[in-house]
Amino acid sequence: MSGVTGPDPAAEPLLAVQDLRVEFRTRDGVATVLNGVSYEVAAGETLAVLGESGSGKSVTAQTVMGILDTPPGVVTGGSVRFRGEELLTASPRRRREVRGAGMAMIFQDALSALNPVFTVGFQIEEQLRVRRGMSRRDARARAVELLDQVRIPNPRGRVRQYPHEFSGGMRQRAMIAMSLALDPELLIADEPTTALDVTVQAQIMDLLAEIQRERGMGLVLITHDLGVVAQVADRIAVMYAGRVVEQADARSLYRTPAHPYTGALLDSLPRLDQKGTALNTIKGLPPSLLAIPDGCPFHPRCPRAQDRCRAEVPARHEPAPGRASACHFAEEVLAGG
Template structure:
């Protein structure tokens, strides 16, 4: 079985009927209950992403971008986190109502996340080949040998030079840009329908940022995935996003196709950004 195959254009089967957004967040509220009281981090966020579409999420630090992403991904710390209200419809199904086991399956296979800091997301004591291969061993039941071959294939796919020679290397032996490529490979391994990338290039040198972003955009197009791209970088947004949601104080203050926002930003914060 070929997991990533450029020559195959057959889309993965989707359970939702035609026209249903891939992901639809509806009126999501997230609060944190701490000794100091209740902090309302997300106050009624709604946004949606279709297959093959990129939604860029912008907003100042602390505006709730990551917490919203964590809720979608099911990795919020609960407690102290709580979701008092809202729906997260993935292929028409509310993830918040799913049994934990079913949510875990979706999270592992259909929704993947790329974080800013690859070094803390990768395990330092295992080779990158072992970590990539584990995806195929655990989720696809492959032998160690086959899984390693898949790992090499993936490393090739994200354009890591000499992939075959480097599959036995450890995370710290790669540059920041190469490590982030490995994170992208990890996220893509099981051909998810949706990728959430939370400031995926922020920790990288400026020259490397564009290359990693180009790679992500290219793979997304080829695999027709939905992408939620949380970013500060307006240059990136103009190039790759279809829609923009701007967050401010836990709310969406602007949500529109890219060309409309550039023409007439509605909110002062967005005008400031532009």
């Protein structure tokens, strides 16, 4: 788990997302992409957000950052507070002030996120000149320093190169350098190890953990890789069909999940003691967000589903101290029954 000292439970969270709701209004109909998402992140804490593709992980991050494409995305309810300040009703100017200096985001596809016609150095320097009023010389010196901090070899030479001249791992490091330029208090990393080999993945995650320890940042790690999460997360929020269906500290969740979906995800992990056996899978597919089924969205794939699950949406509750689950039978699931 993360080496950061645990947050003070009495302290105000750095980020608080409450009952966030987002629709995508398309030609085919209205897709309910976020359906009451809630989670909090404290200073110095790592929250991992897990779930299959389409569960709403990245849309939540984009809404928090104020970069959701509108249209088709429309925020229909909820709250996003950063250090107690409501952002959903803040002016566009205020949202821009918070982005970068308050919170920053690492995107999952560094090649697409970086502008191919400008050097990596220019893209780091630009925000320093515009937001901090630095001279070109000072901004260049800071860019070199940031590239060195993220362990890019020969930063003085690399700062003059273009994104296509960087490897995938180096582009991701450059993205991290850009996100750190304005010293944010919260970093959102959206699938930061996508398309990287296992060795580079480990290096990137070690780098993020080290930077977080040094700066005391809050970190939201969006991923579908349960192996990565086990090494770095303090707490985990599991998403399914636009809802957070379980939340717990990492150790407790891995030891005893309180939602069948979480249990199914953990069961699907390959294990060394099961060499030669077929991997467990979650039967079926995630529901279409244009037609989410009645009751619990997971019930068509859930081996525990009963009539109540097909008719009644489970409320999120605490089956045990420090645990939250949106399952009618969370207590039984937690007890292993």
